[in-house]
Amino acid sequence: MKKITMEVRVGFLVVVAVALILLFAVVKGQIPFRHASYEVRAVFKYVAGVDRGSPVRVSGVRVGEVKAVNLAYEDTPLAYVTLGLDHGVKLGRHSQILIRSFGLIGEKYVEIIPTSVTDTPLIQPGETVIGVEPLPLDRLLVLGEELGRSARDLAISMERLVGDPKLKEEIFDTLNKVQSASVQGTRTLASVEATAVELKEACTRAEDLISSAKDTVEQAKPALLRLIFNFQVASEGFVQASKQVTDILAKVQSDESSLGRLISSPDIYQKLDQSLTELNRALAQFSEASKDVASLANDVKEGKGSVGKFLTSDEIYNEVRGFM
Numbered sequence: 001m002k003k004i005t006m007e008v009r010v011g012f013l014v015v016v017a018v019a020l021i022l023l024f025a026v027v028k029g030q031i032p033f034r035h036a037s038y039e040v041r042a043v044f045k046y047v048a049g050v051d052r053g054s055p056v057r058v059s060g061v062r063v064g065e066v067k068a069v070n071l072a073y074e075d076t077p078l079a080y081v082t083l084g085l086d087h088g089v090k091l092g093r094h095s096q097i098l099i100r101s102f103g104l105i106g107e108k109y110v111e112i113i114p115t116s117v118t119d120t121p122l123i124q125p126g127e128t129v130i131g132v133e134p135l136p137l138d139r140l141l142v143l144g145e146e147l148g149r150s151a152r153d154l155a156i157s158m159e160r161l162v163g164d165p166k167l168k169e170e171i172f173d174t175l176n177k178v179q180s181a182s183v184q185g186t187r188t189l190a191s192v193e194a195t196a197v198e199l200k201e202a203c204t205r206a207e208d209l210i211s212s213a214k215d216t217v218e219q220a221k222p223a224l225l226r227l228i229f230n231f232q233v234a235s236e237g238f239v240q241a242s243k244q245v246t247d248i249l250a251k252v253q254s255d256e257s258s259l260g261r262l263i264s265s266p267d268i269y270q271k272l273d274q275s276l277t278e279l280n281r282a283l284a285q286f287s288e289a290s291k292d293v294a295s296l297a298n299d300v301k302e303g304k305g306s307v308g309k310f311l312t313s314d315e316i317y318n319e320v321r322g323f324m
Contacts, residue, residue: 039067040123046133090114
């Protein structure tokens with residue numbers, strides 16, 4: 001009985017060991033537990049340790065595993081990573097395929113950042129896409145080291161600058177100037193705000209003025225229409241008068257009218273000139289005769305001459321009257 005119990009224990013330990021080995025193989029991908037419905041190939045220059053059986057995740061959810069990693073020697077060596085994806089996984093045309101790790105030195109896996117299913121055409125089974133190159137860990141360490149050195153040099157430079165008395169004085173002066181500029185800026189801002197209020201009031205007044213002007217225009221609209229109508233009538237009259245003047249000028253310039261013949265005929269012009277000359281002479285003689293008559297009338301009025309004495313003398317007047 002004791003012997004049977006020992007054999008059972010040994011058998012149980014063997015079964016547990018085999019189960020652990022199978023579980024480890026499933027976890028490491030040596031025994032395919034997931035059955036991918038289709039495969040997609042991704043091309044990388046550097047895979048950062050991704051190997052067969054590494055998980056494939058879409059938005060953080062495991063949807064498959066790496067089926068194979070193969071090198072192709074073309075112009076430069078390229079790594080073709082075959083991804084086995086579950087049925088129902090749909091990837092937009094511009095989905096990004098990256099290589100990431102769990103933590104700084106954790107397990108490597110393939111992460112797919114999908115785009116919308118409307119990003120057509122979708123990535124088809126067996127298609128080859130270009131992956132996003134991962135950043136090597138050693139390069140990150142070098143960058144971190146360079147960054148640390150730069151930070152140390154910056155700290156040393158700052159310590160030297162801060163320890164300089166002249167620089168301290170300049171810094172304090174600069175701070176005072178900045179403070180003064182800040183105060184001035186506050187005042188300017190207050191002035192701008194006041195100007196904005198005044199501008200707003202001016203806009204309100206302008207709106208009222210525009211509204212009033214609109215009302216005035218509406219009220220003056222009938223008078224403006226009448227004025228426009230009268231202007232049109234006057235324009236038509238002016239056009240007609242212009243036509244008449246044009247016709248008269250045309251007739252004057254032609255030989256058909258008397259004035260036209262007068263203007264265009266030299267003989268008539270000479271006769272008219274002679275007549276005007278004789279008329280001027282007659283007017284001159286008439287003017288001299290008028291002066292003589294005026295002088296005679298003045299002598300009569302003053303009692304000069306026989307007629308003047310006769311008209312101005314009462315004695316002669318009475319004698320003539322008595323005779324009559």
